[in-house]
């Protein structure tokens with residue numbers, strides 16, 4: 487199944503299809519195209535280089551001017567449609583523009599998650615210095631964003647896709663960057679439109695660093711769209 491979100495407003499209603507008003511549909515940039523993914527990765531590398539640069543002032547000024555030219559070149563070819571929301575065969579929502587998983591979004595890690603045979607969401611990840619909060623540690627909000635997403639995926643694959651209502655976190659140990667970590671999440675239970683999940687970011691040996699529980703609510707408008715209710 488492939489669903490194209492019609493507009494920013496329609497992001498709250500994934501059952502709605504179509505193109506945004508006044509748009510030309512799929513852009514030449516190409517949703518999920520390999521070239522766009524490579525561009526996004528190049529920009530991630532650039533951001534990392536900016537965070538770590540020790541370049542002298544005049545070099546920074548020159549590089550900034552060169553980048554401004556490239557930014558203007560891209561901005562002139564701004565896309566007029568959203569990246570489509572699609573579900574892989576295991577029911578995991580995939581969206582190339584997503585802030586956590588989007589291969590075409592330089593802001594995204596990007597997180598690559600899988601559904602294990604027991605329906606756990608599992609993602610191997612490694613943060614970078616760009617994610618730093620406290621010195622030498624990952625920002626707590628960045629960890630929260632990752633956990634929000636994998637918990638949301640856990641309820642989605644269990645059939646309870648929804649928006650985050652509450653997300654509760656326990657920061658157990660500092661989260662390092664530059665080291666392999668694992669994020670996992672499991673669906674817990676549902677009551678009507680409300681579904682709960684729990685998860686964690688841990689060291690590869692299972693030592694928990696951040697633990698999370700979350701409530702996800704299938705918005706009334708999504709349910710109405712799915713059931714055809716008015």
Ligand SMILES: CCCCCCCCCCCC(=O)SCCNC(=O)CCNC(=O)[C@H](O)C(C)(C)COP(=O)(O)OP(=O)(O)OC[C@H]1O[C@@H](n2cnc3c(N)ncnc32)[C@H](O)[C@@H]1OP(=O)(O)O
Pocket residue numbers: 500579634635636637638639642647648649650651652678679680701703704705706707
């Ligand atoms: C397909 C893509 C998948 C994609 C999945 C991929 C993973 C993505 C994971 C990341 C997801 C996000 O970041 S989502 C972005 C962050 N979250 C948001 O922006 C949500 C903003 N809030 C809302 O839009 C709305 O408040 C909703 C949708 C949460 C609820 O609105 P509603 O549908 O009208 O529901 P409503 O009738 O008010 O409430 C229904 C029941 O839920 C309770 N309830 C309502 N809100 C809350 C709340 N925040 N915390 C606790 N409980 C709440 C009510 O008391 C009621 O309980 P009772 O009386 O029945 O007992």
